Amino acid sequence: MATETPEGHPPIDWSKWEPAGEGDVRSPCPMINALSNHHILPHNGKGITKGQIVSVLTKSINLDSKIANVFATGALATNPDHSAHSFDLDHLRKHGVIEHDVSLSRNDIAFGDNHSFDKSVWEGVMKSYGEKTETDFASVSKARYERVMAAKKAHEEAGKDFQYGIKEFVLSYGESALFLGILGDPKDGKIPLEHLKVLFEQERLPYKEGWRPLEQPLTQTQMNHLIFSLTTANEHKAAEAAEVGLGTVHAVTSAVTSILPSFCNVM
Ligand code: HEM
Numbered sequence: 001m002a003t004e005t006p007e008g009h010p011p012i013d014w015s016k017w018e019p020a021g022e023g024d025v026r027s028p029c030p031m032i033n034a035l036s037n038h039h040i041l042p043h044n045g046k047g048i049t050k051g052q053i054v055s056v057l058t059k060s061i062n063l064d065s066k067i068a069n070v071f072a073t074g075a076l077a078t079n080p081d082h083s084a085h086s087f088d089l090d091h092l093r094k095h096g097v098i099e100h101d102v103s104l105s106r107n108d109i110a111f112g113d114n115h116s117f118d119k120s121v122w123e124g125v126m127k128s129y130g131e132k133t134e135t136d137f138a139s140v141s142k143a144r145y146e147r148v149m150a151a152k153k154a155h156e157e158a159g160k161d162f163q164y165g166i167k168e169f170v171l172s173y174g175e176s177a178l179f180l181g182i183l184g185d186p187k188d189g190k191i192p193l194e195h196l197k198v199l200f201e202q203e204r205l206p207y208k209e210g211w212r213p214l215e216q217p218l219t220q221t222q223m224n225h226l227i228f229s230l231t232t233a234n235e236h237k238a239a240e241a242a243e244v245g246l247g248t249v250h251a252v253t254s255a256v257t258s259i260l261p262s263f264c265n266v267m
Pocket residue numbers: 027028029030031032053057063068071072074075092093098099100101102103104105106175176178179182
């Protein structure tokens with residue numbers, strides 16, 4: 001069940017929202033950009049410390065602090081100044097740290113811009129949902145896998161190297177699990193497609209459309225459940241396991257159940 005703000009945290013005015021302006025920087029992450037657009041993270045997208053982003057993610061959208069810490073550590077590693085204690089949102093486009101090929105709404109680095117919202121990539125993903133107005137595990141899994149296949153084909157046709165191994169697999173499933181868990185109920189994989197579109201297309205939390213922050217933090221166990229449900233819903237899971245070099249569906253399951261430790265190892 002959702003609430004106005006996570007218990008014990010001051011209310012957030014989710015109606016406060018302004019897109020990036022002159023001199024502001026943004027990232028390939030729709031959620032982090034949205035939090036800057038809502039002025040919850042710095043609106044200019046600059047000088048964000050690890051403590052600051054962990055605090056924002058736990059207080060505003062109720063992400064478990066351990067998960068927030070893993071991503072925040074990755075974020076800091078993207079700053080070209082390795083002695084810095086903060087990062088700017090445009091640092092996050094650094095390929096191979098968190099940013100990877102096969103994004104749902106961004107193009108791949110081999111084709112130039114790996115960080116700006118790409119209407120044509122996103123529309124291809126939305127097409128997978130057909131006439132649906134609500135997600136389920138099967139449709140989210142199908143949309144994600146079709147994007148992987150489309151990216152693979154585009155690389156082959158252009159004679160470019162396609163990067164889709166275990167790291168990209170984990171991150172890509174993890175990101176679909178994150179939007180299901182944060183925008184909906186961490187158990188059932190159902191969110192209104194309209195909410196997903198608002199997050200990706202406008203980089204805004206769909207508060208006025210009815211979304212409310214989770215009452216309890218989204219935990220690693222819940223993330224494992226979401227990712228496991230997504231991988232098992234993929235009717236091409238055996239082919240995908242072979243593609244990423246895991247060999248068997250069983251190996252995919254093992255990779256998934258140790259998902260957050262894997263995040264730590266691959267970053
Ligand atoms: C410190 C926290 C976070 C950092 C540093 C971060 C960073 C990133 C980065 C660099 C990407 C690009 C990956 C790619 O190439 O596709 C990304 C994608 C994504 N992130 Fe985040 N993220 C964070 C938290 C979150 C949270 C809490 C959500 C919750 C919904 C989220 C949702 C997503 C989604 C859905 C994508 C995939 C975008 C796409 O495929 O086009 N992120 N994130």
